[in-house]
Amino acid sequence: MFRFLINRLMLMVPVFFGVTLVAFGFIRVLPGDPVEVLAGERGVSPERHAELLAQLGFDKPLWQQYFNYIGDIFQGDLGTSLITNRPVVEEFFELFPATAELGLCAILFALIIGIPAGIIAAIKRGTWVDQGIMSISLTGYSMPIFWWGLLLIILFSNTLNLTPVSGRLSFLFDVPPVTGFMLIDTLLSDEKGSFLNALHHLILPSIVLGTIPLAVIARQTRSAMLEVLSEDYVRTARAKGLSTFRVVAIHALRNAMITVVTVIGLQISLLLAGAILTETIFGWPGIGKWIIFSVFSRDYFAVQGGLLLIATSIMIVNLIVDLLYGFINPRILHQKSKS
Amino acid sequence: MSATSSVSTSIRAQQWKEFWFYFSVSKTAVAGLVFLILVVLMALFADVISPHGPAEQYREFAKLPPAWIEGGQLQFFLGTDYAGRDMLSRIIHGSRLSLLAGCVVVVLSMSIGVLLGLIAGYRGGWVETLIMRVMDTIMAVPGLLLALVLVAILGPGLLNAMVAIAITYTPSFVRLTRASTLTELNRDYVTASKVAGAGPARLMFISILPNCMAPIIVQGTLSFSTAILDTAALGFLGMGAQAPIPEWGTLIAENRDLIMSAPWTVTFPGIAILFAVLAINLVGDGLRDALDPKLKRS
Numbered sequence: 001m002f003r004f005l006i007n008r009l010m011l012m013v014p015v016f017f018g019v020t021l022v023a024f025g026f027i028r029v030l031p032g033d034p035v036e037v038l039a040g041e042r043g044v045s046p047e048r049h050a051e052l053l054a055q056l057g058f059d060k061p062l063w064q065q066y067f068n069y070i071g072d073i074f075q076g077d078l079g080t081s082l083i084t085n086r087p088v089v090e091e092f093f094e095l096f097p098a099t100a101e102l103g104l105c106a107i108l109f110a111l112i113i114g115i116p117a118g119i120i121a122a123i124k125r126g127t128w129v130d131q132g133i134m135s136i137s138l139t140g141y142s143m144p145i146f147w148w149g150l151l152l153i154i155l156f157s158n159t160l161n162l163t164p165v166s167g168r169l170s171f172l173f174d175v176p177p178v179t180g181f182m183l184i185d186t187l188l189s190d191e192k193g194s195f196l197n198a199l200h201h202l203i204l205p206s207i208v209l210g211t212i213p214l215a216v217i218a219r220q221t222r223s224a225m226l227e228v229l230s231e232d233y234v235r236t237a238r239a240k241g242l243s244t245f246r247v248v249a250i251h252a253l254r255n256a257m258i259t260v261v262t263v264i265g266l267q268i269s270l271l272l273a274g275a276i277l278t279e280t281i282f283g284w285p286g287i288g289k290w291i292i293f294s295v296f297s298r299d300y301f302a303v304q305g306g307l308l309l310i311a312t313s314i315m316i317v318n319l320i321v322d323l324l325y326g327f328i329n330p331r332i333l334h335q336k337s338k339s
Numbered sequence: 340m341s342a343t344s345s346v347s348t349s350i351r352a353q354q355w356k357e358f359w360f361y362f363s364v365s366k367t368a369v370a371g372l373v374f375l376i377l378v379v380l381m382a383l384f385a386d387v388i389s390p391h392g393p394a395e396q397y398r399e400f401a402k403l404p405p406a407w408i409e410g411g412q413l414q415f416f417l418g419t420d421y422a423g424r425d426m427l428s429r430i431i432h433g434s435r436l437s438l439l440a441g442c443v444v445v446v447l448s449m450s451i452g453v454l455l456g457l458i459a460g461y462r463g464g465w466v467e468t469l470i471m472r473v474m475d476t477i478m479a480v481p482g483l484l485l486a487l488v489l490v491a492i493l494g495p496g497l498l499n500a501m502v503a504i505a506i507t508y509t510p511s512f513v514r515l516t517r518a519s520t521l522t523e524l525n526r527d528y529v530t531a532s533k534v535a536g537a538g539p540a541r542l543m544f545i546s547i548l549p550n551c552m553a554p555i556i557v558q559g560t561l562s563f564s565t566a567i568l569d570t571a572a573l574g575f576l577g578m579g580a581q582a583p584i585p586e587w588g589t590l591i592a593e594n595r596d597l598i599m600s601a602p603w604t605v606t607f608p609g610i611a612i613l614f615a616v617l618a619i620n621l622v623g624d625g626l627r628d629a630l631d632p633k634l635k636r637s
Contacts, residue, residue, distance in 0.1 A: 018476030142616040146575045147609030273483035311479040
């Protein structure tokens with residue numbers, strides 16, 4: 001187990017430095033420079049321009065700038081936002097819980113519907129139930145989610161008036177941030193009805209963000225189940241006279257879950273890409289909306305830091321998924337440590 | 340000479356026949372293919388079949404609903420937008436851009452990815468390590484985010500969006516090609532042609548590559564559909580095709596403020612994206628089933 005962990009960590013090192021190079025290079029190849037953004041429409045004199053560039057360390061040779069950048073990273077300093085003048089790390093972690101909450105709810109939505117749907121499709125293989133589930137999931141997989149979000153807003157918010165259009169919580173409530181997770185914070189506060197209100201705000205964004213993972217999970221669960229259901233040990237379990245439920249839920253599902261966990265891990269990166277679109281549509285104050293805003297407002301340091309932090313969090317989540325994978329499927333760990 | 344070539348063409352015809360036999364088993368895949376061909380024809384003959392010019396403004400007919408809703412007119416079948424432009428014509432012309440974007444992205448990412456994958460698998464050593472670590476880095480950042488950042492560097496526009504998306508798709512082709520190359524490399528036929536004196540280029544492109552093509556083709560089809568989605572997403576975010584251009588995602592973005600007063604201006608471009616992508620995915624599923632020898636025998 002320990003060796004497995006070390007091996008995985010060793011693989012992360014070059015990728016981490018690769019991402020720092022990308023993030024570092026991003027500012028340097030971009031047309032214009034940070035000082036122009038700082039100066040805005042007013043403009044600055046050439047002398048002041050040079051002075052400010054020197055202040056940001058942009059006058060030094062590239063390799064030296066890079067080493068300073070790496071040095072800063074290891075001190076937890078990812079620069080200061082040009083727009084808000086606050087440390088990028090601080091902004092990121094303030095907004096991160098909002099995205100995490102949305103992402104978790106979306107994955108939960110995808111799992112709760114996707115896994116049973118996939119199991120049912122596999123058991124009813126070839127029937128209209130199977131075809132129906134697979135058609136719906138392929139449609140979900142082909143969905144342009146930004147349009148899907150707008151469609152749901154037209155239907156549920158504008159026509160039926162059931163759900164709010166944007167944000168995380170109604171302005172009527174004043175909930176002090178404790179964990180940053182609105183569902184938990186509202187439970188901790190004594191504002192009546194605020195929890196339900198936060199839940200209401202979460203429904204549509206979670207559905208939109210969860211749609212593609214749901215489709216992928218349903219398809220993968222089905223094919224994993226089909227594979228497992230044709231194995232000898234499942235036939236043995238059936239021959240012993242166990243009920244279909246027991247065979248499927250206890251014998252087959254555990255091995256089918258190995259594939260599914262991997263798939264969930266692969267979804268994390270897609271989920272963050274989806275969060276950019278979902279948060280933009282629903283005015284969700286998370287990482288996705290922040291990074292889009294930073295790109296548009298040419299907030300170089302926010303984009304640079306954001307890229308690195310997002311890539312790092314994906315790497316960490318993938319590491320956790322890999323470890324989880326080894327936990328569910330011990331064969332992997334033994335293979336690795338033998339070689 | 341003529342005898343061998345006629346034999347090889349008949350083998351090729353036989354292969355096509357076999358492929359079609361397996362492909363046509365799935366009715367949905369055939370349906371997807373038919374729909375896709377229709378979309379391609381629509382794109383090719385956009386100027387002939389669209390009732391109006393895509394940019395022509397009929398100010399007196401602004402925000403007209405579709406023909407079957409009260410107040411709609413038959414000459415503007417899917418209604419008009421805020422400037423009185425015909426939605427149907429704009430969507431028909433948009434199909435050109437979306438299909439073009441899909442093609443460009445797949446051709447770019449596939450050719451670069453396959454080349455790098457072959458080199459990595461064939462050469463091994465530090466070349467392989469370097470290529471694979473660069474690919475890992477690209478994959479570490481979510482595709483859409485990386486594309487956004489690249490477009491920020493290159494400047495917004497359809498062409499730059501296509502290049503940016505192609506870069507984010509390259510790693511999957513590299514990984515796939517490298518993995519297949521590694522398994523093929525030790526096969527007897529490769530050793531045989533090496534012994535016969537084939538150079539590296541011949542080994543890579545003529546011996547190994549044709550035997551790795553099946554998964555690459557499937558991946559190419561699936562990338563084609565996601566490329567259309569991502570181009571539309573960048574267009575929607577304002578980083579892809581720019582406003583008057585009737586790209587499907589851009590159409591949704593420019594009419595976004597009308598979702599209350601004229602929902603059809605947002606609905607129909609989205610349906611166009613959904614159906615086109617769905618058709619391509621159906622074809623991709625069919626291709627995978629037809630080309631995957633493991634599934635063939637079951």
